[in-house]
Amino acid sequence: MRYLIFAANWKMNIAPREAREYARAFLAAAGDLPEDRVVWFFPPAVSIEAVAQSIGGRENLLVGAQDIYWEPKGAFTGAISGQLAAQAGARAALIGHSERRHVFGETDEQTAKKVAAALAANLHPVLCVGETLAQREAGQTMDVVTRQLEAALAGHAGQARMTIAYEPVWAIGTGRNATPKDAADVHSAIRAWLMPRTGWMPILYGGSVNLKNVAELLAEPELDGVLVGGASLDPQAWAELVRTAVA
Ligand code: 13P
Numbered sequence: 001m002r003y004l005i006f007a008a009n010w011k012m013n014i015a016p017r018e019a020r021e022y023a024r025a026f027l028a029a030a031g032d033l034p035e036d037r038v039v040w041f042f043p044p045a046v047s048i049e050a051v052a053q054s055i056g057g058r059e060n061l062l063v064g065a066q067d068i069y070w071e072p073k074g075a076f077t078g079a080i081s082g083q084l085a086a087q088a089g090a091r092a093a094l095i096g097h098s099e100r101r102h103v104f105g106e107t108d109e110q111t112a113k114k115v116a117a118a119l120a121a122n123l124h125p126v127l128c129v130g131e132t133l134a135q136r137e138a139g140q141t142m143d144v145v146t147r148q149l150e151a152a153l154a155g156h157a158g159q160a161r162m163t164i165a166y167e168p169v170w171a172i173g174t175g176r177n178a179t180p181k182d183a184a185d186v187h188s189a190i191r192a193w194l195m196p197r198t199g200w201m202p203i204l205y206g207g208s209v210n211l212k213n214v215a216e217l218l219a220e221p222e223l224d225g226v227l228v229g230g231a232s233l234d235p236q237a238w239a240e241l242v243r244t245a246v247a
Contacts, residue, residue, distance in 0.1 A: 004218065005163065005202055005225030006242045007040040007126065008232030009066065009094065010047075019047040022235045023054030029239035033060055039242055040126075042066045042094055045080050052089020064092030064126070067100055070113035072121070082121025092124040096152060098169045102132075108151035115152045119161065126163045126204070126227070127152050129190075133170035141168075142189050149190065153198055160199040164190060165227045171207025173229060178207060180220045187222035211237065214245045 014022060033039070038060045043051050048063055055061040069079035082093060095118060096111035111127070118125040129148040131141045145166070156162070166186050171177050178186075183205045190203055205217055206227030217223055226245075232238045 001036050002221070003202075003224070004037045004246065005040060005204055006037060006245070007042065007165070007204060007206075007225065007227040008238060009042045009097070009206075009227055009229050010044060010233060011066070011099070011229055012044055013233055014043055014047055016047045016050040019043055019050040020054050023051055025235035026239050027055070029236045030242060033242065035060070037242060037246075038062065040064055040092060042092075045085065045088075048085060048088040048090050062091050063089055064094065064123070065090045066094050066097065068093045068095075068114055068117060068121070068123070070110070070117040072117070082117050082123050086121050086123055090123060092126055092163075093118045094165075095125045095127050096148065097128045098130055098167055098172055100128075102169065108148060111148070112152045112155065115162070116155060119156070119159075124161065124163065126165055128165045128167050128206070128227075130167040130169050130172075130207075136168065136170060141186060145186065145190060146193055149193060153194075157197055158199065160201050162198070163202045163204060163224075164194070165204040165206050166190060167206035167227060173208070175208050177209060177213055177217075178205070180217050180223075183217060184220040184222040187220075191222070211241045211244075214241055218246050 040062045042064050051063045065085035068082045072081050095114045100106040115125045129145045131144040135144050187203045202224035204225045204227045205223050209226045209228045210231040
């Protein structure tokens with residue numbers, strides 16, 4: 001069976017009380033999801049525990065952190081370690097999201113440390129990679145993506161306990177999504193790079209995914225799921241997207 005991952009990145013939205021209301025509304029609207037799909041929620045750190053408690057132990061639902069710091073504990077004001085996130089109920093962590101890279105200046109080297117830290121804390125890393133518009137137009141998509149993969153995964157040969165999210169920067173929050181073929185071509189090149197090094201991993205696509213375009217994106221067998229920002233913020237609409245994305 002082909003399993004599909006529907007990952008919701010709430011970014012800097014949805015406080016703890018709202019998160020409990022969201023979870024209630026999502027569970028009611030989603031009903032019993034088909035067994036071929038799982039839903040991952042990435043709330044802001046302050047809401048991880050609220051979501052974890054609200055979705056309680058359901059096998060097809062999981063909560064994760066949007067970012068972690070690489071040290072396990074100590075004097076790092078404002079930072080959250082994998083261990084702290086795990087105790088709040090996180091089982092996964094986004095690493096190297098394009099907003100971390102481009103808004104907060106995160107480097108490939110830091111991303112690599114965070115992947116290692118997530119694994120050490122027993123969190124499933126979701127490594128985000130993707131090129132800017134200028135890089136795509138210069139024909140550098142795979143150079144950039146390969147550099148990001150190489151930096152973050154070099155120390156983890158033979159380990160397939162991760163997920164990759166391909167999110168072209170030019171498609172995030174812009175309403176301009178990659179065509180299914182654009183996405184599938186890059187996924188296939190990423191897969192060819194991964195296979196001899198780490199083995200098979202799920203590869204998600206992200207960037208302006210919504211109710212209207214999700215079915216045609218997931219019609220591409222290269223996509224193992226989607227990572228969704230804006231279109232995951234409303235619980236009913238997100239439940240509908242998950243339920244109806246594939247027949
Ligand atoms: P949008 O779905 O809002 O374009 O965001 C994509 C994203 O960055 C998910 O991580």
